[in-house]
Amino acid sequence: MMGGKYGLSSSLSNLPAKHRLKILDACAGAAVASIGHGDQRVVAAVTKQMTQLSYHHTSRLTNRAAEALAHKLVGHRPGGLSHAVFLSSGSEANESAIKLARQYWVEVGEPERVHIISRNGSYHGNSIGCVSLTGIPNRRKHFLPLLMPHTSQISPCYSYRYQKEGESDAEYAERCAAELEQEILRVGEGKVAAFYAETIVGASAGNIVPVPGYFEAIRRVCDKYGVLLVLDEVMCGMGRTGKMHCWEWEGVTPDIQTIGKGLNGGYQALSAVLISEKVIAVLRNGSGSFTNGQTFQSHPSAAAAGLAVQTIFESDNVIENCAKRGKEVRPPSYSTY
Numbered sequence: 001m002m003g004g005k006y007g008l009s010s011s012l013s014n015l016p017a018k019h020r021l022k023i024l025d026a027c028a029g030a031a032v033a034s035i036g037h038g039d040q041r042v043v044a045a046v047t048k049q050m051t052q053l054s055y056h057h058t059s060r061l062t063n064r065a066a067e068a069l070a071h072k073l074v075g076h077r078p079g080g081l082s083h084a085v086f087l088s089s090g091s092e093a094n095e096s097a098i099k100l101a102r103q104y105w106v107e108v109g110e111p112e113r114v115h116i117i118s119r120n121g122s123y124h125g126n127s128i129g130c131v132s133l134t135g136i137p138n139r140r141k142h143f144l145p146l147l148m149p150h151t152s153q154i155s156p157c158y159s160y161r162y163q164k165e166g167e168s169d170a171e172y173a174e175r176c177a178a179e180l181e182q183e184i185l186r187v188g189e190g191k192v193a194a195f196y197a198e199t200i201v202g203a204s205a206g207n208i209v210p211v212p213g214y215f216e217a218i219r220r221v222c223d224k225y226g227v228l229l230v231l232d233e234v235m236c237g238m239g240r241t242g243k244m245h246c247w248e249w250e251g252v253t254p255d256i257q258t259i260g261k262g263l264n265g266g267y268q269a270l271s272a273v274l275i276s277e278k279v280i281a282v283l284r285n286g287s288g289s290f291t292n293g294q295t296f297q298s299h300p301s302a303a304a305a306g307l308a309v310q311t312i313f314e315s316d317n318v319i320e321n322c323a324k325r326g327k328e329v330r331p332p333s334y335s336t337y
């Protein structure tokens with residue numbers, strides 16, 4: 001996680017210095033403040049953007065700030081991800097990703113694929129669609145009658161609790177993937193649109209790292225049944241594990257990915273859906289657009305903040321620093337992450 005020189009010290013109140021309380025914002029708020037507070041380079045970039053184009057609706061035209069950020073994030077096509085949609089929160093990104101997975105199958109010509117499988121113990125956001133995928137009973141209980149009907153949850157890959165005595169990592173990964181396969185077959189072949197997972201589970205349990213080979217095994221099952229793999233990296237992505245994308249650790253790439261939080265370090269409200277060329281190609285050859293839109297999407301000053309923060313990631317070696325500092329706090333049993 002972000003730390004070291006990027007941790008924040010601040011003083012509270014107007015008390016004399018000797019009475020002031022120093023707080024180290026080591027968890028960066030809700031895992032957001034990825035470069036610390038008050039960086040003048042971001043302030044300057046956002047101010048400049050606001051004096052040039054403070055708001056713009058992208059129903060007809062795009063804007064340069066959003067294009068520049070998209071170029072930065074997916075211009076080099078990481079893992080085949082080639083396009084970005086910018087929203088204002090992780091929940092909105094996941095809501096859009098749910099819709100995208102659905103639209104993909106409609107355009108492919110398999111509209112009966114409506115079901116989404118996610119995992120117990122995962123958090124995907126605040127909106128009804130996101131709560132439908134979230135596997136935390138407390139977050140669901142009041143809203144159960146409102147939730148999307150075509151969803152179900154399988155076990156997480158949580159070796160501390162669920163890996164059996166004497167079971168190897170490879171065997172445990174295969175057992176988890178077999179559960180996904182059983183669930184796909186229970187719902188019905190050709191009925192499942194997507195499998196949805198946090199690459200590292202964050203908010204609900206705190207840094208649950210899958211065993212090596214887990215996502216490889218999951219990807220194999222997804223491919224066998226044509227199910228899209230959606231990775232929610234709203235919390236674990238954007239450099240927090242010492243690589244830009246958490247999936248880079250295993251090299252298993254998603255069809256759709258969501259990001260937020262550390263993307264622009266909280267200087268503005270910003271999140272994104274990153275979309276693979278495979279999914280884009282279907283939309284391009286079909287209706288030609290993603291049926292999704294809201295007033296503040298691709299907001300220019302949020303995008304300008306995002307670009308400034310991403311540039312600082314590079315110039316200040318933020319992600320390398322995470323990798324280095326992460327090793328200092330990593331439990332010895334986490335062999336690959």
Ligand SMILES: Cc1ncc(COP(=O)(O)O)c(C=O)c1O
Binds near residue numbers: 088123124203236260
């Ligand atoms: C993995 C994950 N997905 C989605 C969200 C929702 O993001 P937001 O609170 O920005 O809507 C969160 C927030 O904690 C999260 O941790």
